[in-house]
Amino acid sequence: MTKRERKQQNLERHILRLGRRLRLLQELSDRFVRWRTGAVVAMLITAFIGFQFTEWLGWLMIVLGICVFIALARVHGRVKTSLAQFKLWQEIKRTHVARMQLDWTHIPAVDADIPDNHPFALDLDIVGQRSLHQLLDTSVTNVGSARLLNWLLTTTPDLDVTLHRRTVLQELIPLNAFRDRLKLSAAMVAGQNKGRWNSDGLV
Numbered sequence: 001m002t003k004r005e006r007k008q009q010n011l012e013r014h015i016l017r018l019g020r021r022l023r024l025l026q027e028l029s030d031r032f033v034r035w036r037t038g039a040v041v042a043m044l045i046t047a048f049i050g051f052q053f054t055e056w057l058g059w060l061m062i063v064l065g066i067c068v069f070i071a072l073a074r075v076h077g078r079v080k081t082s083l084a085q086f087k088l089w090q091e092i093k094r095t096h097v098a099r100m101q102l103d104w105t106h107i108p109a110v111d112a113d114i115p116d117n118h119p120f121a122l123d124l125d126i127v128g129q130r131s132l133h134q135l136l137d138t139s140v141t142n143v144g145s146a147r148l149l150n151w152l153l154t155t156t157p158d159l160d161v162t163l164h165r166r167t168v169l170q171e172l173i174p175l176n177a178f179r180d181r182l183k184l185s186a187a188m189v190a191g192q193n194k195g196r197w198n199s200d201g202l203v
Contacts, residue, residue: 004100011097018090025083032076039069088187092180099135110134112149119155126152138179140186141197 001009043065051058098106114127125131126149133152139145151165172179190197 008097008100011093011100015090015093015097018086018093022083022086022090025079025086029076029079029083032072032079036069036072036076039065039072043069085184085188088184089180092183092187102135104130104134107134108137110137110145112145115153118153121153138183140183140190 043062046061047058047065050061094106095108097103109129110127110131110133112127112133115121121127127133133149136152137145137148139148186197
């Protein structure tokens with residue numbers, strides 16, 4: 001088995017583990033929905049009974065019921081956040097597999113302008129759908145995507161600059177967990193797993 005095949009196999013196993021975790025989190029989230037509904041019903045019933053005895057007892061039941069509901073809602077919110085993170089994490093891993101298999105339908109599309117009269121942008125499939133840019137572009141910002149495209153379309157590359165970039169990239173290649181975490185964090189903040197930040201707003 002080649003190194004590439006082992007890596008793909010590890011990714012697929014990771015996706016399966018994430019799927020199991022997602023199912024558990026979804027079941028827990030569904031239970032919290034029922035518990036929150038039950039808390040509201042219990043509050044109304046106990047408050048009604050309390051008011052039959054004294055007014056302060058009825059209000060006490062309402063206050064206690066609201067406190068229980070808020071506590072459940074806060075914990076449920078954390079569960080939903082974890083659920084969203086695991087969904088994005090699974091999507092990131094699936095995208096890695098899609099890139100390895102050249103499964104273009106599951107590789108995020110890139111919105112890039114095709115330069116006019118460029119000597120090789122279209123002939124060599126550098127830009128556009130099913131292009132080298134789409135295959136390589138894992139950036140989390142619009143500026144990062146544009147910079148990668150600019151590098152790919154350079155007609156007179158500088159050897160020293162290219163060698164420096166290669167050195168930097170070689171340091172980043174083994175840091176796959178760091179890169180995935182960065183992408184996950186960016187997606188959580190952006191609120192979507194396939195979108196990119198507008199870096200102007202970030203700056």
